[in-house]
Amino acid sequence: MLTRDVISSEDLAEIRRTALGDADPLGVAADLAEAVDEGRLANPEDAGYALSLATEIAEVRSRLGAALQYADRAVAAYPEEDAPGAGFARALRARVLFRLGRDDEALAAITPLRPLLTEEPDAAVYISAALDAGRQTATAEEWLSAAVDTMLEARGESAEEVGPAEAPGVLFFLLQQRHRVRRDLNLPHDRQDDLADRLEARLTRETPHDHAESDLVFFPKPEFDRLPAGLAEVYGADWDEHRARLEKALVHRAEEGAAGLGVLRATVDGLTSNGDPTDAGVRGRYANQLADLPNTHVAWPPERNAACWCGSGLKYKKDCLPRSRA
Structure with a gap:
């Protein structure tokens, strides 16, 4: 459990990496929430992140009731819905709701995040993860496909072309998540899947290769x-x-x-x-x-x-x- 009087952003990153290996990870989650309550975060703006971390710990340990309480607090900790990290906290809450069998509430919570798919590189990952938890794979495929089409149209590209390898950003993450979801659905390979493969191959060739x-x-x-x-x-x-x-x-x-x-x-x-x-x-x-x-x-x-x-x-x-x- 935590022994620090003041918890820095670096401490939170370390806790994220090691918490599940702690002798009492649920105690770590409770301590994170307590640190928020007691004002022991070096940066008060880390409150949402700390509570999201507590949510993840409780969810992994299948303490879904506690996870939802932490998730509710994490979402409330962000002053604006578009603040950095807010989208992840909201998707995490939806994922917990799905796992609790509260599918209607979860869909209502995750649907407003759909526009983030074309705005944030990692949104495709955490939104897909929430939908996966609710066995909403077909919905994930529909959303990801529409987002890819929107981005390709905006960039003036077709599925016959590969965008700039030096800055794949959102498009790359969308294509990769869509590719994975379609494999899970056993859907046939299409032009966007081909684009995902070609972009990944091009990035592999053009990125400096250490490991x-x-x-x-x-x-x-x-x-x-x-x-x-x-x-x-x-x-x-x-x-x-x-x-x-x-x-x-x-x-x-x-x-x-x-x-x-x-x-x-x-x-x-x-x-x-x-x-x-x-x-x-x-x-x-x-x-x-x-x-x-x-x-x-x-x-x-x-x-x-x-x-x-x-x-x-x-x-x-x-x-x-x-x-x-x-």
């Missing part, structure tokens, strides 16, 4: 030791560096608000079967294949005292958790 395109691909130690030469800059010089890179990438995504995080368990044979592994496009295609295969996703983060996600046999708090701070 960005494969930052969630994980090689267990026996596989890592078999990796071909020339991949140290991509996957790490040794297994410790490989795991540290993954842990830091996961922390970064968590701090940006991503949910359902994990790594993709890879094999050398699977990687090399796609072609030359020193080719960034080959590595990117393999990562996409892993994401679509069953039994490759290793959830993150584990609880602090649980076995580490890397398979070392050590507790998470003794192994990969400290690597994010190295």
